[in-house]
Amino acid sequence: MNADIVSIGDELLIGQVVNTNSSWIARQLNLIGIKVNKIVTIGDTRQEILETLKESSANSNIIFITGGLGPTSDDITKPVLCEYFNTSLRFDEEVFSMVDQFVSKRGGTMNELNRGQAMVPVSAKIIKNKIGTAPGLWFEKGGVIYISMPGVPFEMEAMMMESILPLIKDQFQLPFIFHKTILTTGIPESKLAITIEKWEKQLSEGIQLAYLPSPGMVRLRLSGFGNETIKSTISAEIDKLKMILGNAIYGYDSDTMEIVVGNLLKSCNKTLATAESCTGGNVARLITSVPGSSDYFRGSIVAYSNEIKTNQLKVPIDLINNNGSVSKEVVEFMAINLLDILNCDYSIAISGIAGPTGGTIEKPVGMVWIAVASKDKNVVSEKFLFGDNRDRNITRASVAALNLLRIYIQE
């Protein structure tokens, strides 16, 4: 079972938009055992679209097409598909009423352009778009399936997850693949590779290991091939890995650090608040990105100026003057005070130098102090030295802060 991915959009060819859609689709296909032969990115050009579809259909069973389905004049995918499949457009009542509902729910009214979204190719099966106006289109010709989806990532992703992948799994007998991802944090990739080298070497032939690093964490994906029995083999391998890595493993598969920490708080019925300086509210944002987080998250004081540290968090000005605001003393004080100020069971406090400026020889860009406190246990704190990239420093400090809390609760 082979697939091609065809991304359509002039904006991709001038590099204005990074083609994350094709990687996302490739990842999903890989997970269910469909091999991607080729990813082709072309412009909103009739001739290119026609030629690319023809070429791809010679080598692949399924062609995933994204982009060019919008309501405006530069979106030409739909008419070109009609030409390719030698079909015409028809008006679809159901799509019209979905677009109508979508538009009116947002306080808009139907106009020529979004009415045009209800015109669909006669020979296509319609894939509903619950969160946008362009429906997906499913064609079959000469034993090849062509699936055309909008280029807006979240619309395409929802369509794939809710409709297209289930349809493909129904229609085809796919090989058996089982994936399990182990989420680790706190150990850099190269050190991790050495730490688990012996374990990796003794993995059986039917199991593949992949390292997936991102700022502050490395995911280890185990893929097992064959049949159902590989599941217990992988489970036994993970038990061995737990003995080696201990609490550097924070979760599995689609867990995120904020979900793991949220579940821990929920299970012990405790609340959390944060006092953030260099992360600027990013830890609060991560925690509140989880639905239902209002059950355990009380709030945050983002103290981007020292005045807020002294006025809101009641840090004595002398403590800041003597130690600097990026110090063990200040973050521990912030964390302890926050427990009463925001009336929470656990607190996180962060202060650091995100960069690119503000560093000194003693306290360089990338230095971050993080403290965690609770009403029942002693405050703990740790100093981190990240790199010189502002975005990555904020991300890594946020992950490290949530991880410090995770270990603090678990121990």
Add this chain to the structure above:
Amino acid sequence: MNADIVSIGDELLIGQVVNTNSSWIARQLNLIGIKVNKIVTIGDTRQEILETLKESSANSNIIFITGGLGPTSDDITKPVLCEYFNTSLRFDEEVFSMVDQFVSKRGGTMNELNRGQAMVPVSAKIIKNKIGTAPGLWFEKGGVIYISMPGVPFEMEAMMMESILPLIKDQFQLPFIFHKTILTTGIPESKLAITIEKWEKQLSEGIQLAYLPSPGMVRLRLSGFGNETIKSTISAEIDKLKMILGNAIYGYDSDTMEIVVGNLLKSCNKTLATAESCTGGNVARLITSVPGSSDYFRGSIVAYSNEIKTNQLKVPIDLINNNGSVSKEVVEFMAINLLDILNCDYSIAISGIAGPTGGTIEKPVGMVWIAVASKDKNVVSEKFLFGDNRDRNITRASVAALNLLRIYIQE
């Protein structure tokens, strides 16, 4: 002058790595007037590489190839290029000594694998790699140029900037292209298209328009071809567009809403703070993602529980009980109080129902109230109705809040 980009690597076809190289190359080529026809991503497979190069050479003058030049056995680009160009490998003294220096500088010693990096195709011109071990290769055949580069982004980028782009600019007379992107917010794509339909139709033939939507905003890209005079034509078209869209235009090109708002605050030497409920600190995070934001951003109170609204933001409990915490009355109170509490010139307050739960018929998921206040002007507030996706509601509420502040300051 046309180019194809060919990315080689199995990791790209399983979605393990997002292909940022091709967007980066496309962006650089676009800037110097080279049109990218097609971006093709294939695996480390001899047959695929040979076929793709043959096909691309039929349509393009230059082919940029990345990936597969590493020292390990899965990297086959170099031998396959030798086959394609009917040439063999030779030992290159200069490359050898560069690799040797590179390796020993990092405390390593030369081994079989990195010694192999000094073997280069006889018919290729060598492009030095100052920050890695794989040199770039420049071939010419049948009037087409083929440039093979390593897949490590920073090695490829350095090679392009220092050697390859200057060589191309020397060798070819490139056409003139000028791009200008207009950033709009607050008008959905389909309504925007109708609003500017007449303007779009009167654009001269040498100018192309593209719509680039993302949550809460639509970017309009104008591309002009011909010569330098197109710049003033585009500038005049933008002036007309300003008359139509007014303050729905918030910036140009690489601006972001948080940069625009930051520049406004800097230019009037004013400070800002936020009081956030449903956005959970995301507005603070956006503002502080901009280097130097500590000059104008004081901080935030993320009031995820009503208790923090009453205790920290001093909102009377009766006001919440009578109006609900998602109401005009409460956000205006929060915004006004914040001015004194965090001692700032401008304030933003946000309260809403991000979802997926917590909605009612009167106040559905996606309803968000936003207020902006200052010490000199009246408080203003606005009700928004977004959708039912938590992440996008948070994103759109954050963009809307910054936009409300932008308009408030500008008026």
